[in-house]
Amino acid sequence: xxxxxxxxxxxxxxxxxxxxxxxxxxxxxxxxxxxxxxxxxxxxxxxxxxxxxxxxxxxxxxxxxxxxxxxxxxxxxxxxxxxxxxxxxxxxxxxxxxxxxx
Amino acid sequence: xxxxxxxxxxxxxxxxxxxxxxxxxxxxxxxxxxxxxxxxxxxxxxxxxxxxxxxxxxxxxxxxxxxxxxxxxxxxxxxxxxxxxxxxxxxxxxxxxxxxxxxxxxxxxxxxxxxxxxxxxxxxxxxxxxxxxxxxxxxxxxxxxxxxxxxxxxxxxxxxxxxxxxxxxxxxxxxxxxxxxx
Numbered sequence: 001x002x003x004x005x006x007x008x009x010x011x012x013x014x015x016x017x018x019x020x021x022x023x024x025x026x027x028x029x030x031x032x033x034x035x036x037x038x039x040x041x042x043x044x045x046x047x048x049x050x051x052x053x054x055x056x057x058x059x060x061x062x063x064x065x066x067x068x069x070x071x072x073x074x075x076x077x078x079x080x081x082x083x084x085x086x087x088x089x090x091x092x093x094x095x096x097x098x099x100x101x102x
Numbered sequence: 103x104x105x106x107x108x109x110x111x112x113x114x115x116x117x118x119x120x121x122x123x124x125x126x127x128x129x130x131x132x133x134x135x136x137x138x139x140x141x142x143x144x145x146x147x148x149x150x151x152x153x154x155x156x157x158x159x160x161x162x163x164x165x166x167x168x169x170x171x172x173x174x175x176x177x178x179x180x181x182x183x184x185x186x187x188x189x190x191x192x193x194x195x196x197x198x199x200x201x202x203x204x205x206x207x208x209x210x211x212x213x214x215x216x217x218x219x220x221x222x223x224x225x226x227x228x229x230x231x232x233x234x235x236x237x238x239x240x241x242x243x244x245x246x247x248x249x250x251x252x253x254x255x256x257x258x259x260x261x262x263x264x265x266x267x268x269x270x271x272x273x274x275x276x277x278x279x280x281x282x283x284x
Binding site: 009031 | 105106109113116117120121123124129132133136139140143146147150151152154155158159162163166167170171173174175177178191192194195196198199200202203206207210211215218219220222225228229232233236237240244247248250251252254255256258259
């Protein structure tokens with residue numbers, strides 16, 4: 001076996017499918033967020049793999065760095081929303097709490 | 103040969119713990135599974151010679167995002183995803199996820215990739231030069247996004263006192279909505 005681009009793309013695809021499954025099946029908002037993180041990591045693996053095997057430059061890695069930064073910002077705001085939701089409704093269940101305001 | 107073995111171990115670490123994240127009923131366990139998934143992904147980045155991304159992954163994801171996630175799980179007192187039984191939820195999600203994976207895998211196997219890995223060079227200097235030249239506008243824009251996210255998170259987690267002054271409550275809500283929208 002010679003590890004190449006398809007192996008990394010397959011790992012990324014499996015990770016993306018798992019994240020999608022978590023987003024669709026979890027009811028707790030934090031669990032949904034974990035699924036989103038998995039999907040973002042799958043896209044990052046693809047970015048870095050293409051940058052390594054096809055592009056031979058670092059533009060893909062710069063994109064991956066931007067994805068990491070935006071994922072951190074998204075996690076901070078989303079978890080703040082979850083905390084506000086929990087304070088107002090007493091639950092972090094995404095099915096029950098559908099409004100941000102009381 | 104050793105390189106192949108390392109890749110297989112890293113991929114297994116990433117994917118097995120990702121399955122743990124997805125299927126675990128206890129959200130604290132899912133969070134610790136996420137730790138190993140992110141660490142395995144960082145290993146994969148290092149395997150591909152992306153040293154800067156690997157270190158950033160460890161610092162930002164494992165050191166920042168994961169700690170936030172675990173804190174939130176423990177602060178909301180719902181470590182168990184109780185309502186998550188029943189086929190009405192699992193089956194459509196599994197079918198759709200498998201469908202998406204099938205399409206992706208079909209695409210990966212249908213294309214004959216000619217990409218070959220050159221020798222790996224340190225990337226930090228090149229990434230720094232790229233961020234300061236070609237990507238200067240996205241770089242500055244991302245700093246604005248981070249500022250907005252910081253203000254938004256601080257506003258959203260602020261204690262809400264309805265008895266203090268009813269007059270300024272709508273203004274506060276408007277500001278919060280604005281931050282979320284941006």
